[in-house]
Amino acid sequence: MKERVLVIDDESLIRISLEAGLSDMGYEVATAGTIAQGLAAAERMRPNVILLDNRLEGDVGTDYIEALRHLDEEVRIIMITAYGTVAQAVEAIRRGAYDFVQKPFDLDELNLIIRRSLDELKKDRSLKAVKGKQRELIGNSPATEEIRSQIRLLARNDNVDLLIRGETGTGKEVVVNMIHYTSARQAGPMVKINCSAIPENLLEAELFGYEKGAFTGAVKTKKGLFELAHGGTVFLDEIGEMPLAMQAKLLTFLEDRCFKRVGGLTDIPVDVRVVAATNRRLEDEIAKGTFREDLFYRLNVMQIFIPPLRERVEDIPVIADYYLRHFNQKFSKEIEAIDLAYLGEMRRYYWKGNVRELRNVLEREVLFCEGKTLRGAPLAAFGGGGAPLGVKDLSLGPIDxxxxxxxxxxxxxxxxxxxxxxxxxxxxxxxxxxxxxxxxxxxxxxxxx
CATH class of the missing domain: 1.10.10 (Arc Repressor Mutant, subunit A)
Known part of the structure; x- marks a missing residue:
């Protein structure tokens, strides 16, 4: 998908030369000779970058920066002028311009500014989406090593969609982060949406975005997560709770890799990998009529199953040590080790909440520990150990x-x-x-x- 550049300049030679030069560099380019034409083109084209002349016939370009950004708050506006001053540059940046260049300019230098603006946009999106997220799978059990092997395979094949299954708290989001940040998509955004946390009437707008005026309150166009994640990864958590109507629209998107914003008429193609996760048994949801069978098979091209913590007890000491060091740093503690008897109790505990529960227990115990050895309160006091014993899902493969x-x-x-x-x-x-x-x-x- 080409990056889109709009040129707004009242000099026809400038428009013609920029359109030819930038098109040769791989951009999709449109031009406008007036502010009115530029606003109309921006609303129609949805450019990633706007090259805006500061002196147009009867208009001053900086006066329209806010109006152009109102159409799309992420658009990068680069001011161009033959009469630039420091004061004008400062005013342009204050109003929301990305940069300010003077005529005559070198096309290669202008391209560097455009590329830098687009690279920074991608980094901003990615940082907002995954700031502070864990990107390391902890443990050395055979099951964990097998998951790492699958992650390496998926990192090399970054166009394969994926379904991750496992109980709550097993680390599904960590696996998604590892796949994204070890693949060729790592420079692109990684965005997440919890399908169970968004009301049904808002989910479509969150995923696909909407046009200005599409519904009451839509005062400006908004990009959806699929569009924001172009070149990266979309993580659909709790996919088993997505409403049936949205499942149909998601299936269409997965087949075509393009969509229309809510209230829009234009197809928008994007390049994203879709990773879905669930703690539900989707085969049961299909039987109940709450999940589409065709969507299940479309998502289930590749599957990773994360076993519950109680089925990979070899990982417990490793995970406990990892979080001991993590919370030592967080709380400025100097705990050197976990008492062996307490580790033994950890290995025998049921861990209904899996790694998330273990993390919470360690955080609490490290916070209150006063010595060099962490002994901890009896785990039965935390209430999770009374959960029923699990039965493996036979649909995931044969058992012994x-x-x-x-x-x-x-x-x-x-x-x-x-x-x-x-x-x-x-x-x-x-x-x-x-x-x-x-x-x-x-x-x-x-x-x-």
Whole structure:
């Protein structure tokens, strides 16, 4: 998709030379000889950059900077004039111009200014979208290593859409950030929208944008997330909660990679990768009629499943150490290690909220820890350990039933030990077995490791 440049200048030779030169450089160029024509062209074309002459017939260009930016607040306006002064340049920048150049100008130098303005726009969008987001997947379990392998594959193939599945708090957004920032799209924006947090009547406008006057309150044109993410990645979180009407429009967009703004008539093509995520079982939603089967198959070209934390306990000490160091720095602490008994309790805990819950627990414990070793309060006091034991989703692939049965029993034993404060007699009573049977099963299955 070409970047669009509008030239507003009352000298026909300037318009002709700029249109020819910039077109040869790969831009889509339109020209206007008056402010009135320029405003009409800007509303029609939606340029990324406007080259605005400061002295037009009967008009002063700087007087119209606000009007042009009102059509699109992101547009970069570069003033051009044969009679420039420092005072005029300062006034142009104050009113919202990006830069100020004098005639006669070198076309290559002008192109550098245009490219710099567009590069800064992309960086601004990306910083607003993902400022402070974690971009590292923590852990060394086989499951985590497999996810890293899939991320490397997807980074090399940056036009493949993706569906990420996993429970709440497993780290789906971290995976999206890793894919984006290790791919060829890393210089482009990475924007996110939570489909469950936007009212149905506003979701279309958020995704596709709207034209001025499209509805009450639309006092100026607004770009949607797909347009803002051109050249980058769009992350649709909680896709399972997107309304059916919007699902149909999303499917059309995924097929064509173009859309119309709300109230608009012009097709706008964009180059984006779409990553969707859900903690729901979409096959069940399809059966209930709340999710489109064709959209599921369109998104499910490539899938990453993130197992819950309780199914990759090898990651827990690594994640705990990472957050210990993180919160040491945040709270100016000097905690050197986590008590081994407390780490053992972490490994046995259910972690209903997954990595997010573990992070919250560590933040609280580091904040209140006074010594060099973090011992922590009993995890059962935080309430998450009472969640029901999970069953793997067979639609995601075959399982080893014997191994799953052993893991299921081990999880119950660990849960009982956590609730009983490591008292074997009390744990056996919770499980309805004898203390002797519990000890034998603990030895057979090496539960404490």
């Amino acid at each position: 039933l014997e191994a799953e049965t052993v893991a299921f029993q081990r999880a119950y034993i660990r849960r009982a030990l956590a609730l009983s404060g490591e008292n074997s007699t009390a744990a056996a009573e919770l499980l309805g077995i004898s203390r002797f049977t519990l000890k034998r099963r603990m030895e057979d299955e090496d539960v404490r490791n």
